[in-house]
Amino acid sequence: MYYVSDKKFILATCYLLLAILFYVDLLYTNARSGFLGIWFSLAFLLATYAWIETKNKKSFIVYILLFGFLGTWISALVQRKDLKSLIINPLSLIIGLFLLITFVIGTPISQLGGFTLKGISNQIQKLQALKISSKSVPIQTPVQAVESVGGGTESGDIRGVETFAFAYYKYKPAGQNLTSEWNFLYNKAHNEYLNYLATTGLFGLGTYIIMIAVFLWVVLAKITNSFANFANKLANVREKYEPISPQNSIFVLALVSSYMSILVTNFFGFSVVITNVYLFMIPAFVFVLMGIIKTETSNKQQEIRGLSPTTMTAIFFILVTCFFLLISLFRFWQADIAFALGYNLDRAGEYQQAYPKLHEAVKLRGNESVFKDELSLNDAIVAASLVSQKSEDSATSEQTISAASSLAQEAINVSNEVISQHPDNAVFWKTRVRIFYTDKIIIWIKEFSLWKKPYCSNRITEMRITD
Numbered sequence: 001m002y003y004v005s006d007k008k009f010i011l012a013t014c015y016l017l018l019a020i021l022f023y024v025d026l027l028y029t030n031a032r033s034g035f036l037g038i039w040f041s042l043a044f045l046l047a048t049y050a051w052i053e054t055k056n057k058k059s060f061i062v063y064i065l066l067f068g069f070l071g072t073w074i075s076a077l078v079q080r081k082d083l084k085s086l087i088i089n090p091l092s093l094i095i096g097l098f099l100l101i102t103f104v105i106g107t108p109i110s111q112l113g114g115f116t117l118k119g120i121s122n123q124i125q126k127l128q129a130l131k132i133s134s135k136s137v138p139i140q141t142p143v144q145a146v147e148s149v150g151g152g153t154e155s156g157d158i159r160g161v162e163t164f165a166f167a168y169y170k171y172k173p174a175g176q177n178l179t180s181e182w183n184f185l186y187n188k189a190h191n192e193y194l195n196y197l198a199t200t201g202l203f204g205l206g207t208y209i210i211m212i213a214v215f216l217w218v219v220l221a222k223i224t225n226s227f228a229n230f231a232n233k234l235a236n237v238r239e240k241y242e243p244i245s246p247q248n249s250i251f252v253l254a255l256v257s258s259y260m261s262i263l264v265t266n267f268f269g270f271s272v273v274i275t276n277v278y279l280f281m282i283p284a285f286v287f288v289l290m291g292i293i294k295t296e297t298s299n300k301q302q303e304i305r306g307l308s309p310t311t312m313t314a315i316f317f318i319l320v321t322c323f324f325l326l327i328s329l330f331r332f333w334q335a336d337i338a339f340a341l342g343y344n345l346d347r348a349g350e351y352q353q354a355y356p357k358l359h360e361a362v363k364l365r366g367n368e369s370v371f372k373d374e375l376s377l378n379d380a381i382v383a384a385s386l387v388s389q390k391s392e393d394s395a396t397s398e399q400t401i402s403a404a405s406s407l408a409q410e411a412i413n414v415s416n417e418v419i420s421q422h423p424d425n426a427v428f429w430k431t432r433v434r435i436f437y438t439d440k441i442i443i444w445i446k447e448f449s450l451w452k453k454p455y456c457s458n459r460i461t462e463m464r465i466t467d
Contacts, residue, residue: 033268
């Protein structure tokens with residue numbers, strides 16, 4: 001970060017090149033949320049530091065209102081001629097390079113495309129085409145793909161934490177069937193705050209926002225030396241804040257700016273594991289740098305006492321619970337392996353080999369509807385293949401018919417069970433249609449009076465399935 005010392009020139013250059021590499025990677029991913037997040041964090045970092053270092057706050061606000069983002073530099077040049085140290089020069093270099101790279105590569109946001117090299121070249125080509133031909137040039141607009149944000153999950157069909165996907169099919173937009181992602185199941189909305197609202201309700205979302213607000217309030221209050229008393233109460237710190245060193249102040253500002261970028265990306269998209277790790281670890285790093293969390297350990301020796309009967313009983317129950325949880329986890333793992341093998345064998349056309357693996361998976365995890373759904377389809381296909389086999393031996397033929405009858409009945413029963421538990425899941429309804437759509441098994445089931453007319457057609461019409 002400190003691009004001012006000759007001794008650190010090589011290290012600073014490596015950091016700068018690494019930042020450029022990450023930014024180029026971000027541009028080529030066409031991630032709009034990441035693009036907005038990084039520029040918001042850079043603007044926040046520059047504006048906050050300039051605000052802290054500026055003596056005349058009123059003129060600073062005027063420059064920001066008049067010149068926007070460039071007002072921070074103009075205010076620095078006018079009011080503080082010595083503001084070249086620590087952060088303004090390195091940050092100006094990074095922002096300038098990022099702007100140049102964006103101009104050459106382009107932006108994920110189409111509205112800003114006209115300010116890039118490619119956009120300007122296209123405009124010049126259009127002007128040249130207009131000069132050559134007197135005919136009007138039609139304006140072509142990009143086709144807007146339908147993006148599902150899973151709206152409507154606040155209706156009460158959510159069954160608990162992380163159950164967004166359970167309610168998705170009931171509120172799936174019909175327009176998604178016209179896109180390349182027609183068969184995708186979205187288990188999260190493209191807004192992390194909506195995910196918190198959908199899965200944890202107002203209490204969870206409120207707690208989440210309060211956590212963010214308190215952290216930002218405490219940090220900014222200490223950095224800007226305003227509202228310090230209130231920040232002390234929030235942070236549970238009785239003594240006065242110790243002054244933060246200039247180096248730690250810059251580190252804190254950088255970490256808070258990266259924290260702000262996470263908040264922006266979470267608004268335009270959903271979070272993943274690593275972003276949630278940063279979301280909770282960055283405040284810890286900041287509190288350590290600010291001295292709110294003391295890292296010193298005590299050298300006092302503590303007397304080791306024996307465990308009481310109550311403590312030993314609690315430990316015993318905890319160990320027993322952990323043992324059963326580990327066994328359950330091991331069974332889940334075995335079931336997933338068996339299902340993956342059976343699923344892949346089904347896709348390869350090896351239905352008879354997939355049959356025992358799918359049954360093993362259902363036996364290990366009988367409450368997993370996805371396993372049962374695949375098993376019902378496998379049963380129907382195997383039953384149809386048995387019916388198609390012809391045998392001159394009457395005894396063999398009767399055994400084949402009996403086996404096919406058992407498989408067909410099992411397929412129908414399993415499908416009925418899955419559909420009754422998940423009446424709004426389009427994937428399970430498609431599997432049910434495939435079960436009854438096999439000509440051979442339909443004829444055979446009708447012949448042996450196993451046909452129970454399903455209510456597929458009306459239900460599928462209600463669910464707006466177009467595939």
